[in-house]
Amino acid sequence: xxxxxxxxxxxxxxxxxxxxxxxxxxxxxxxxxxxxxxxxxxxxxxxxxxxxxxxxxxxxxxxxxxxxxxxxxxxxxxxxxxxxxxxxxxxxxxxxxxxxxxxxxxxxxxxxxxxxxxxxxxxxxxxxxxxxxxxxxxxxxxxxxxxxxxxxxxxxxxxxxxxx
Amino acid sequence: xxxxxxxxxxxxxxxxxxxxxxxxxxxxxxxxxxxxxxxxxxxxxxxxxxxxxxxxxxxxxxxxxxxxxxxxxxxxxxxxxxxxxxxxxxxxxxxxxxxxxxxxxxxxxxxxxxxxxxxxxxxxxxxxxxxxxxxxxxxxxxxxxxxxxxxxxxxxxxxxxxxxxxxxxxxxxxxxxxxxxxxxxxxxxxxxxxx
Ligand SMILES: Nc1nc2c(ncn2[C@@H]2O[C@H](COP(=O)(O)OP(=O)(O)OP(=O)(O)O)[C@@H](O)[C@H]2O)c(=O)[nH]1
Ligand SMILES: [Mg+2]
Numbered sequence: 178x179x180x181x182x183x184x185x186x187x188x189x190x191x192x193x194x195x196x197x198x199x200x201x202x203x204x205x206x207x208x209x210x211x212x213x214x215x216x217x218x219x220x221x222x223x224x225x226x227x228x229x230x231x232x233x234x235x236x237x238x239x240x241x242x243x244x245x246x247x248x249x250x251x252x253x254x255x256x257x258x259x260x261x262x263x264x265x266x267x268x269x270x271x272x273x274x275x276x277x278x279x280x281x282x283x284x285x286x287x288x289x290x291x292x293x294x295x296x297x298x299x300x301x302x303x304x305x306x307x308x309x310x311x312x313x314x315x316x317x318x319x320x321x322x323x324x325x326x327x328x329x330x331x332x333x334x335x336x337x338x339x340x341x
Numbered sequence: 342x343x344x345x346x347x348x349x350x351x352x353x354x355x356x357x358x359x360x361x362x363x364x365x366x367x368x369x370x371x372x373x374x375x376x377x378x379x380x381x382x383x384x385x386x387x388x389x390x391x392x393x394x395x396x397x398x399x400x401x402x403x404x405x406x407x408x409x410x411x412x413x414x415x416x417x418x419x420x421x422x423x424x425x426x427x428x429x430x431x432x433x434x435x436x437x438x439x440x441x442x443x444x445x446x447x448x449x450x451x452x453x454x455x456x457x458x459x460x461x462x463x464x465x466x467x468x469x470x471x472x473x474x475x476x477x478x479x480x481x482x483x484x485x486x487x488x489x490x491x492x493x494x495x496x497x498x499x500x501x502x503x504x505x506x507x508x509x510x511x512x513x514x515x516x517x518x519x520x521x522x523x524x525x526x527x528x529x530x531x532x533x534x535x536x
Contacts, residue, residue, distance in 0.1 A: 183344040190348030215436035216400070216416065217344045217353045231383045235400045235416065239388070242432040243397070250428075273415060277388060328533040331408060339405040340522045 183213050183276075189310050191218065196302050203268045204295040205287035207266065207280045211303070212237050218279070237270060237280055240273035260289065269293070277307060342533060343438050351412045354528050355436055356521075359461050360443035361453035362394070362422035365482040368511035369443060370401045370417055373521060376514065381405055395421040398433050408529070415525060422457065431464045437462050439464075439476035439528040441520055443509070444499055446489040451498065458499055473502055476527030480520045482509040 193211065201209045201222040208228060210221035216228050218240035244256045260269040269281040269292050279300060281292050344353040358366040367387065374385040383402035390396050399419040402413055412524060420430040442461065445453045479500055481492050482507050500506055505523050509516030 185344070185346040185348050187348045190346070213344060213436075215344070215355055217355075219344075219346075229384055231402045232386050232400070235386065235402070237401075239397060239432075242435065243429075246428055246432055328409070328529070331529055331533050333526070335408045335524045336522070339525070340406070340518060 183217070183219075184310060184314050185219065186310065186313060189306050189313075192220070192306050193220050193303060194300050196306070200281070200295055204281060204283065204292050206281045206283040206292065208280075209284045210234070210280050210302040212280060214241065214276045214278060215236055223282075233280075237278055241270065241272065241278055258293075269296065271296055271300060273304050274307060277303065279303070345532075349412075351414060352408075352532070353414045353416060353419040354438040354525075354532075355416045355418065355523055356434055356439045356441065356528065357437045358417065358419040358441045359430075359434075359457065360422055360482075361445060361450060361457040362424070364443045364445040364450070364454070364457075365509070365511040366419035366422065366424060366443050367393075367395055367399050369480070369482075369509075369517050369520070371421055371443075372511060372514045372517045374401055374509070375405070377403060377405075378517070382398075383395055384519050394423060395419055396426070397421065398430070399503050400535065413529070415521075415528075424456070427460065427464075430460070431467065434464050434468060434470075437465075437470070437475070438531070439524040440472070440478075441524050442477070442479045443482050443511075444479060444500075445497060446483045446492075446495065447486055448488050448490050451490060454495075454499055463533075476531050477502070477504050478520055478523040478526055478527070479504060480509040480511075480516055481506060482511050482516075484508045484515070485510045485519060486511070 197209050197220055206223060208223035208225055210230060211219040212234040213219055216235035218234040221230055227262050244259060250254050257272045261268045266284050267284055273279055279296060281296060283292055358369055360366055370385060374382060381404055388397035401417040402416045406413060418433050429481040447489045465472050481495050496506060507516040507520045511517055
């Protein structure tokens with residue numbers, strides 16, 4: 178199971194960040210962010226300061242999980258796009274590959290058509306970056322690099338310190 | 342399925358509180374929330390019914406500190422314990438790194454405990470996990486009530502794997518952090534094996 182752990186490196190993070198910034202600008206969105214299917218925030222761009230992104234990430238993932246459950250009951254594959262329309266803000270949620278969720282929050286300065294168009298481009302680009310990460314992880318694992326990196330020396334004391 | 346971010350130097354781990362309806366899962370998270378410093382926690386989100394039964398999940402993000410220069414974040418979730426929410430429980434278990442089984446110590450709840458444990462095993466298996474291999478701990482909760490079963494007996498019934506267990510009174514916080522720490526410890530040591 179740990180084989181499927183999500184890993185993010187500096188280099189790919191910068192690429193993803195750049196893609197999100199671009200999407201944010203070109204779609205005239207308020208905020209865009211990337212979440213993994215388990216509800217963990219990966220990256221974001223835009224006016225995030227007054228948004229609780231951690232909560233948003235977990236609820237978005239819950240939303241995708243619930244609609245995915247509904248899809249299976251109906252014999253559908255998965256709903257790859259969700260759209261919620263509010264009075265001021267709208268939210269566009271889409272799946273990239275099988276494990277990443279791209280969220281765009283926008284208002285009347287943008288439009289659903291524009292968002293859809295830009296999301297499609299960004300999804301392709303980000304999908305590629307995640308493939309690169311997967312390859313890198315495989316390679317590092319093969320060379321035993323990851324083992325040495327951080328967790329090899331975790332001790333009981335480290336854990337006690339977390340719970341002081 | 343933890344998320345290791347070498348860029349922001351963070352580790353995210355998902356811990357799920359499982360157990361029958363009304364056993365005290367949400368109460369565990371509420372106590373943890375109350376007793377954690379503001380800078381170490383996010384909002385406690387509860388998707389609940391009018392009568393405060395969990396409908397989909399509770400969620401509490403914790404960032405208790407650093408290990409080897411990495412910020413360690415735990416995302417705590419509870420499942421809805423009521424039997425008919427089975428489909429939701431499955432969804433919450435996705436990507437889990439560690440499980441806490443909260444058992445209700447009252448005599449009349451023993452059957453529900455066993456059912457819930459069986460349900461946990463089945464749901465994990467469906468995702469390709471094995472309870473025997475997952476970071477896992479048990480809390481025998483509601484030890485303050487009069488009609489309870491001795492822990493030794495509960496242990497025989499529910500703790501086949503012989504994992505560490507704790508007596509709990511989630512309403513007063515007894516055993517709550519001990520339980521969390523035990524599962525967190527296993528989750529982090531599991532990472533050590535793989536990363
Ligand atoms: N006496 C006593 N009551 C408890 C204890 N822990 C929880 N309770 C009470 O039990 C009731 C149910 O607790 P919850 O935490 O909501 O139960 P839950 O497991 O989240 O239930 P679901 O959401 O339906 O799955 C509440 O009224 C709690 O106050 C305990 O240790 N002792
Ligand atoms: Mg609950």
